[in-house]
Amino acid sequence: MRKINLLFIIYDLDRGGPEMRLLDFARFFPQEIKINICVTSKSMALLNEFQKSDVDIKVLPIIKAYREKEKIYEIHDYIKKKRITVVNTFDIKGLMIAVFIKSFLNKKIKIIHHTVDLLHNYKIRHKASLWFLLKFVDLSICNSSHSKNILKGRFIGQHKIKVIYNGVDIEHYNQNNYKASSFKKKHNIDHDKIVLGTVANFRKEKNYPFLLKAFADLDKKHNNLVLLCVGGGRELDEMKEYAKEIGIEDKVIFTGYSEDVADYLGIMDFFLLCSLKEGFPNGIIQAMSMGIPVIASAVGGCNEIINDQETGMLFSPNNALEFEKCVSRLILDKDLSLRLGNNGQRNTRERFSMKTMIQSYLKSFEEIDGKV
Structure with a gap:
């Protein structure tokens, strides 16, 4: 496997679905996949767990991305320094940052948005923002076909959506x-x-x-x-x-x-x-x-x-x-x-084994990185 530098922009490192999935990546990805994480708040309950793995973590609290362009430029510099080719996002704030960087600062990067909720708590303006921002992504990964069906057509074309089911560590859960x-x-x-x-x-x-x-x-x-x-x-x-x-x-x-x-x-x-x-x-x-x-x-x-x-x-x-x-x-x-x-x-x-999930994600990252 060739070396790939990934960036994950995430709101916090507390114990939640996206954070636990990212921790699985940190624990189980091969060393050729370098994980860099940008946390946009100071909530870091899982920091010690992440530090046990070979990941680089940058903490950069951002309240309103559209008002804090200097911090977006700082993330762009970080991407350039780390030679990152694929940026991953989990929420609207992270996606907004990635889209701004791709549109105005670095057109070569690829964006993968991980759809981790069902949008039922989104207000109309948030759904409108998501609809606009998803036009710039190269791939959206959903963890269920149900989530995919919510996105396709209304938010993003079906050809840009992939379903990867969550995996469980069957050795631990025994x-x-x-x-x-x-x-x-x-x-x-x-x-x-x-x-x-x-x-x-x-x-x-x-x-x-x-x-x-x-x-x-x-x-x-x-x-x-x-x-x-x-x-x-x-x-x-x-x-x-x-x-x-x-x-x-x-x-x-x-x-x-x-x-x-x-x-x-x-x-x-x-x-x-x-x-x-x-x-x-x-x-x-x-x-x-x-x-x-x-x-x-x-x-x-x-x-x-x-x-x-x-x-x-x-x-x-x-x-x-x-x-x-x-x-x-x-x-x-x-x-x-x-x-x-x-x-x-x-x-x-x-x-639904962890091995199956990790292999599916690695294949997706390789495919997207190969298009850079």
Whole structure:
């Protein structure tokens, strides 16, 4: 593989989808691929993790890119100094910076925009900006066909869009690496309890009120249940209060943010995701990699990961009756639970391994770099 110098312009290095994907690049890319990162804020929670890899990090806080041209020129000088040929972006601010540099300072660079959300939180002016800026990119990489379908036609031509599914480190997310009994004891969970769990930050689209209310109903039918909620976020305290209101606070464990969710996954009997919207949820493939049966709402990329009744179970979003029926079936039918867990694990290792993802990204970077 020939040497390629890449720049990634990213808002922060906190624990989120784009940041974790970039950390995967830093850990698993071959040494011929030089990763340079420009962070446009001072949020750097993952800095120590990135510094364990051979990456160069430039911190340059930018509030309004169109008002801080001197900083854009500084990034251009950095690109020139590092002999960067491909610039990667994840948000409108980063894309605006890259497009300005390509249009006025260095027409030779190639731009890859990574589409990491579903645009549902974008205001009209943001969608208009994205529509304009995407005309200048050489490639847009989406992590699901659902995301691709949102972009194509309205924002960018189909020939400039590629889908690369997220990958999971199947060596790390391996049930054999974790002792469920000792971790259950640590969290005061009796060995005979059935642990229903989820890994998702507390945001509106994750639909935690639905999950908590459905769990309360299930708890009346199956009296040996525990709900494990792994994640943090702005709605965490509100959901703790809601759990008290509906009388399940002693049966729900809220862990807050976790740097490594594998230990928590290791004690789950079933993995649940009740989202209203999804791109490509990493939690599902992490759980599947560990052989945990998955029940998820049939939204976004969930439909691309799960073959209903074969590798997991899907239910209509916000349909409590369907959801509770799925959970009860798995609790009562151990053969079905085992089959779905095994099939899901095999599916993940065949389609969503870290190796497969890394190879796909490397091929894309080589193709784009070859056009410089």
